[in-house]
Amino acid sequence: MSKKIAVVAIGGNSLIKDKNHQTVEDQYQAAKETTYHIADMIEAGWDVAIGHGNGPQVGFILRRSEIAAKVEGMHEVPLDVCGADSQGAIGYSLQQTLQNELHRRGIKKAVATVVTQVAVDRNDKAFTNPSKPIGGFMDEAEAKHREKELGWNIVEDAGRGWRRVVASPIPVKVVELDAVEALIEAGVIVVTVGGGGIPVVEKEDGSYEGVAAVIDKDFASSLLARLVKADLFLISTAVEKVAINFGKPDQKWLDKITLAEAKQYLAEGTHFAKGSMAPKIQAIIWYLENGGKQALITNPENIGRALKGETGTWIVP
Helix, strand or coil, X not given: CCCCEEEEEECHHHCCCCCCCCCHHHHHHHHHHHHHHHHHHHHCCCEEEEEECCXXXXXXXXXXXXXXXXXHCCCCXXXXXXXXXXXXXXXXXXXXXHHHHHHHCCCCCCEEXXXXXXXXXXXXXXXXXXXXXXXXXXXXXHHHHHHHHHCCEEXXXXXXXXXXXXXXXXXXXXXXXXXXXXXXXXCCEEECCHXXXXXXXXXXXXXXXECCECCCHHHHHHHHHHHCCCCEEEEECCCCXXXXXXXXXXXXXXXXXXXXXXXXXXXXXCCCCCCCHHHHHHHHHHHHXXXXXXXXXXCHHHHHHHHCCCCCEEEEC
């Protein structure tokens, strides 16, 4: 591809601001605020593929499913289908708000959401040690019943009750890659690998089947950035810059670091929290190790300034 391509991974904070702003309308407004800044990128000449988180949204879908099953006897929704549902709903908000903003600016660009499957290795060691909590809390009796009848992996969660846990395997293939690349080449802004993609495994005959798992959205966006040979991998998150020694007297904000420095900081294990910044740094390391040109971490409202070199944390080979 000869275009100037950026893969942008949007964090959950871009869709749900806080516990008091979780409704569909609230999420739409949050999407609108985020896509305004992505429109700045497009106006500056970037072709963009957008990945996004979906953790809270999948949690809502599962909870509705659980309640409907208990109260009305409705069937419950499998986890992979919850992921597909969330891709459609979040994609709708992102593509419509971005379409509206581009129209307001007089920019003629199409936006499309691709419901995207992402293949994982069925032998990934994560499947032997499920650790990602999903769904609501259960009492012990219900937990044991579901463990026996449905084969769920169940853990007790810090005295709050019992929860289902699933694997979080590494993504290895974007199934709809050809379609995504064709859309980018045609100048379409693509929303894809939502929530890390719908986890699937490839069978011996080449067909796919969904699995109960959760893929890290930054890892999936990193894979996409490598596959489309993106010129920029941008992770939009809650902070304007990355810091080392965060919260300590010697805290230091990072403006620009090299791949080697990023690997060193990550290996030291004290700078980046495992549930937040560490996977973002790891995703960028994989991107740069596989021919990536440059990566950027900043918050949505500072994307424009960061691209001008005024803020954000840049990570380069």
